[in-house]
Amino acid sequence: MLGHLARRLGLQQIRAGLNQPLSESDTRLQSSLHTIRTISMMPLWPFSSQPRDFSQPNSTWSPEMCKVYDHYNALCDTDTENGEKKRGPWRKLPSYNRSIKYATGGIHLSKMIKAKARLFTRNFKEQGATFEYVVFVNKEEKRCVCVFQAGHLLEGAPGHVHGGAIATMIDTVTGTLAGFLSGPIMTANLNIDYRSPMPLGSVVLIHSALDQIERKKQYITCKVTSADESKLYTEATALFVSISVDHLFGSRN
């Protein structure tokens, strides 16, 4: 039973990662193991009452992914040695496998609607196979950055990421920013230019920024680049419209 749960949690993979021989000259791998060690100290879902945060690092994250994660994580709020909080410009957003479940009254609503429903980007149990990502948001600058690693089950053209998987991440990241700034929203338009095919396994940055607001409309711009920002994969604009919950469920009648 515990073994089964451990497999579900990917603990075996995490522990396997901790047991890997560590070359001192490989600072990337050190960084990767540092983040894995950090999560092994945390209370583990489902043994805690906390829902699982899918944006926590795991052993399938490549050294490149961990390096970028560490970079932005260091720019978030941190606890200093004397126990004080040091403010940072960035904030890491948690990510669950259902948007409604953890909102006010969400548990009851999610039971009413579809108990088996899961967020599209977090529906897969096998870590590393599909969407591995974490979103950092900068409220003052009204922008966010997502670090995304594309798993092997996201294939479109042979060896490359499906255009729909890239569109999914663009919708997710731009929508996260719009929702963070303005509350409940729905996607009204996505306009995506695919500049260069993205190989499976790539680690990319999805930069998203608020362009303008017109009443209930929010215009967001988006760029997908390589982790070192030297290569442009995709550019997009997104339009979101603020909605009430009534609007959403009115559509079901």
Add this chain to the structure above:
Amino acid sequence: MLGHLARRLGLQQIRAGLNQPLSESDTRLQSSLHTIRTISMMPLWPFSSQPRDFSQPNSTWSPEMCKVYDHYNALCDTDTENGEKKRGPWRKLPSYNRSIKYATGGIHLSKMIKAKARLFTRNFKEQGATFEYVVFVNKEEKRCVCVFQAGHLLEGAPGHVHGGAIATMIDTVTGTLAGFLSGPIMTANLNIDYRSPMPLGSVVLIHSALDQIERKKQYITCKVTSADESKLYTEATALFVSISVDHLFGSRN
């Protein structure tokens, strides 16, 4: 072992469907069971040398899905009673879980690239949970229709289909048409207007048509409607560019 394979194939669900009591007045259910019976007579993957065709009906397809499938299937080539072939305007396209594997030389190529890679829309073993769809193409009219049933693991807003999952199907269907008409292509642009939120479990039609061709560029239009075509969910345009295989793998260097 056989039981395990049967579960993988969803045979238990199919057989459960065959044993359901059938009301004679319910023509929709009759239609559904007709298609399920049809596939139970076919050679079953992995016992045959044929790859599994994911666009074959299964027991998770709703009566509404089966009804539309039967409608278009009846307009495809059929064998008449005297053994002749009767030509139909539509053709049902098969759908595998890897685009490269079954192309010329594809088996070797797929081994060279990523053996574990799977097509994004066909990466899930559990039938009915994500993308259930089948594409019918009309070569003469340069258009195609996809019947798509949105599973419970495609959630975005609570109870509704993720915008990225809709974008994925639009990319898939418009790309299938472009590829069918012109050979290897890559998505260059998707411009998607989301008109109305789509409840999870919906069966929709994705209508796609060639708008124009300019040298290597193919412009495709797309509409996503309810199965009875009374409700418009999404409108889109897509631009594809013809490529050579060299182009794709040149990007990896």
